[in-house]
Amino acid sequence: MLSPRWRKMRRDASLHKARTVLVVLAVVVGLVGAGALLASWALVRQVTAQTFIASRPVSATLRVDRVDDALLARVRDVPAIAAVRVRRVVPASVDANGRRARAQLFALSDWHARDIGRLKPERGTWPPRDGEIVLEPSSLEFAGAQFGQTVRVSVGDGAPVALPLTGITRDVSLPPGWMDHVVYAFVTPATLAQLGAPVAFNEIQFVVRDTTLDRDAVRRIADEARTRIEQAGGRVTNIAVPIPGEHAHAAQMDSLSLTQGAFALMTLFVCALLVVNLVSAMLAAQTREIGVMKALGGSARQIGALYLGFALAIGTVASLLALPASIAIARPYAAMKLDMLNFPIGDAAIPGWALAIQLVAGCLLPVMAAALPVVRACRLRAADALRDTGIAADGGHLRRRFSLPWISRPLQLSIGNAFRKRQRMLLTVLALAAGGAVFLGADSLRSGVRVSVAQLFAGNRYDVSLRLADGADAARVEAVASAVSGVTGVQALARGTAAVRRDDGLDGDAFTLVGLPPSSTLLAPAILHGRGIAAGDGNVLVVSRSLLKDEPTLRLGGDVELRLADMPVNGRPVNGWPVNDRPTRWRVVGIVDVGPQALAYAPVGALNAARGDERASALLLTTASREPAAQLETILRVRAAFDAVGITVGGSELMSETRRAFEDHLLMVVQFLGVMAWAMIAIGGIGLASTMSLGVLERTREIGIMRALGAPDRAIVSLVQVEGLVVASLAWIVSLLLSMPIGHLLADAFGRVMFTVKMQTLPNASGALAWGVMLAVVSTVACTWPARRAVRLPAARALAYE
C-alpha cells in the first residue's frame, strides 16, 4: 500500500501533468542526444579496440633497397621484435567504368599472417591470384568499381592491364580509401610484373613483442633493425613508426568525440535547468504545505525524499523512453564513425556498461538537478514555511522600474511578469541561450572554416598538379607542358621526402619536402609565423604546423638536421637513403598551415644542392578554363605530351577537387555541431513553454481579475506571448555574448587537431538574424499552449484559484 505522502506526490505530479510531460520530453531529447553519443563512442571504442588491436597492427615499416633472407633473418633476430613481414607498395592508377583514380597496390610476402597486420577477407577470393585484383572495401565506392567486374590498372607509363576484381579484403590499419581519395588494392608480385612494376619486396614491417611500448621505444627498436640491415649490406631509405595502438585517424576521432562529449554535457545541463525550474515551481507553490508537513512531524529528509522521488520518476520515465531511441541512433552513427576509421561495425553490440551509464545518469540527472532547490526548501523552518506569502509579492521592484511613459501598460505588465520569478527566468534564458550560442558558434566556425580554407588555398594559385613518376629536367618539363593547348602557366617543383634527425640520433617519420623557387607565382603558402622562402636563401625551411606537432624539436629560428631521400625512379629510390651519410643542416624560418599534412618547403636551389639532383618531380599548371571537365581534358593532353617525350605522369589532381574534399572533411564536424545546437534549441523551447505555463498557472487569479475587468482574448494572449518574446529577446542577447567564447573554444579545439581556423570576433550578422527569427518562432510556438490555457480559463474559476 502506497503511503499517504507518496500518494500526495503522485497526485501533485498529475496536477503538473502538462509541465511534467514537457520536462520529461526535454530530458528525453537531451538523453537521446547524449546517450546516442555515449553509446556510439563506446561502440566505436569497443570495435576499434577489438578489431584494431586484434589485427596485430604493424609497429614500424622500414623501406629498404632490397630484401633477402639473410637480411630478414637479421631483423627477426632483434629480441624485441615478435613478427616480421615484407611487402611492396606500388603507386598506380585504377580505371573502373570510365572513372580514373589514384591507387596503391600492395603485394605481401604472407597473405595469411596472423601475427602481423592481419587482413580480413570479406568477399570473394583471398589471397589474390595472379592476374587478379582484390580491393580494400573502403576504396570500392571511390573507385567506382563493382565486385566481379574487370578494372584497368596501370603503373607509371605502363599500358593499362585489365584485372578482374575477384575479392574484397579489409585492412583496418589503412585510413579509408574514400577519405584519402586513394584506391587500396592487393595484387601478387606476378601481377605487379604483369603491370610492368618492380616486383621485389622493398618494405620490412614488424610488430614488437611488448605492445605497451611508446612511439620512441618502438623507434629505438626500428633503429636497431636498421643498424642490423645496414650491417647486412642493405640500405634503409625510410622508417615510419605510427603511434602504437592508435589508428591513423584516431586523433581526429578523439577530438570529434571530445567535442561531442562537451556538447552532450551542455545538453544535459540545459535539461537540468528545466528540471530545476519545474521542481522549484512545485516547491514554491507548496511551501506552505511543506510547513504543514513539518508541523506534523515530517522531517526534512522525509519531505525532501518526496520531491527527489518525483525528480527520480521524471528521470526514470525519460531514461526508459530515451534508451531505445538512443540505441537506434547510436548504432548507425557508430557505423558512420567506424567507416571514417575503416572499421566494419559487423554485428558488434553497444556495450552494456554504456547503456547502464545512460540509464543511471538519466535517472539521476533530474535528482541531482532538483537536489539544491529541494534541500533549500526542506531546510526552511516550519514557521517560515507556514508564513510563506507566495508569488503575489514578487517582482514589484522591477515592474516599477519598467513603468516608463512610452511603454504601453500591457507591455509593461508583460515585461514585469517576465521578471517576477527572476531565477526561473534566468534559467529559462540560459537554456535557450545555450542552444543559440552553440548554433551561432557553429555558424561562426563554419564561416571561419570557409574563410580559412580559402586563405589556405589562396596561395595555391594553380588549377592542376601533376606527379611525375620519375624525376625529369625541370626546364624540359615546363617547356613540354607550356606547349600544350589550354595550359596558361607552369611551375616545376622538386618534391621528395625527408626525416628529422632527432637529438637521440633516431630519425623521425618521413615527411614531404617541396623545393620551391622563391619567385614561384603558382605556389605561395600563407605564412602563419616567420617568413616565406626568399631569393638568396640557403638551407632554410618553412614547415607546416602538422610537422611541428610531429617533431617537437622543431622551432621557429631553430636549426635542424634532415636526412633527405633521393628522387624515385620507377617508384623506388635509386641510391637509397640517405643521399650521403651526413645529414644536412637547415634553419626553420617560417611556419605555414597546410592542414593535417606534415610538409616543409625549402628553396629549390638549396634542396637540389643538398640532394645533388636538379630534377623536378612535380608540376603545377594553370589552365585557360575553370571548368573541371575542360581541365580534365587539358590534363589528358598534358599526359599525352609527356608520354610523347618519355616522361611518365604518376598522377594528377584538380585543385578545385582537392579543396572541396578538404573543406567537406572539415565541415562534416561543424555540421554535427549544428545538429547538437538544434537539439539544445528544442530543449530550450520546451523549457520556455514549461516556464510560461507555470507563469500562467501562478497568475491564474490575476488573469481572472483581468477577465472580470473585461480583458479580451487578444489582450490575454498578447500578455503571454509578449512575456515569451521578452524572455526570448534576453536569450538572444545572452546567446550572442556566449557565442563568442564558445565559437573561439570550438575553433581552438578544431585547430588543435584538424586545422587552424581564423575566427571573427563577432558572430555573423546573418546567423544572428536567423537565430533571432528562429527564437521568435520558438517563443511563439512555446507560448501558444500557455496562452490558449489562459484564454480558456473561466473568470469565476480563475478568481477562485488559490
Place this chain on the structure above:
Amino acid sequence: MSTNAASTSAPLIVLDKVARTYPGPSGPFHALADIDLEIRRGDFVAVVGASGSGKSTLLNLLGGIDRASGGRIVIDGRDLGAASERALTAWRGRHVGIVFQFFQLLPTLTALENVMLPMDFAGIGSPRERRQRALALLERLRVTDQADKLPASLSGGQQQRVAVARALANDPPILLADEPTGNLDSRTADALLDGLSELVRDGLTIVMVTHEPRAMAHASRAISLADGRLVPEGRADA
C-alpha cells in the same frame, strides 16, 4: 470554565522568561517578551488577546515550529531550545498535535490520508494499523463518511474535524489549536469544542488560541496576552 483534577499535577509545559523577537525594517519587533508560564498535564488553556498580541507566536514556540529568541521552554522535561531542528521535528511528530486556523489539510490527500500522514512520518504502526486508527479517529469526530473525499469537497466544519483527527493521529499528549473555531459557524464550533473538552477529560493537554468567549468557556484556564506580554491571570477577563 471547567476544571480538571489533573491540573494539580506537576507542570507539563514550563516557559521561563521566553522572548521572541523578529528583525524588521524599522528595528527589531518584540512579538513575545518575558513570558513565564506553567501548564499542567490535562489543562485546557485558552490563550486570548488582541490581534498581534503574540498568541500564534506563543503557539508556534510551544509546538517547536518556531524558536525562542530568549528564555527557556521545557516541555515534559525536554528543553526545546537545546534540541536540533531534526530532533525537534521528530519530537513534535510524536508529542504535539497541531490544529491550524485555516485547517491546512493537504489538498491532494483525502481526509483519511491526511489523518494517516503524521503516523506515516513518525513510522507508527503498519500501513493497515494506520488506516484503522485514522478511521477510528474520523469516526470519533463523526466524519467517517467523508474519509475518501478530498478537502476541497468538505465543509469548513468537516475540514476542521479532519484537522483535529490528524492532530490526534499520533496520540500526542499535547494539542495546540490556533483559533480552531474561527472559521466555523456557531453550531459546528460548539460541536468541535465539545469534542476537545472530551479529549481533555481523557487526559490531553490543550492550548488553544481564541478570542471567542464560547471557546474560552470550555477552557479550564485562560491566559491573556497584550503586546507580547502576559497579562496577570486575575485580569484575564478584564
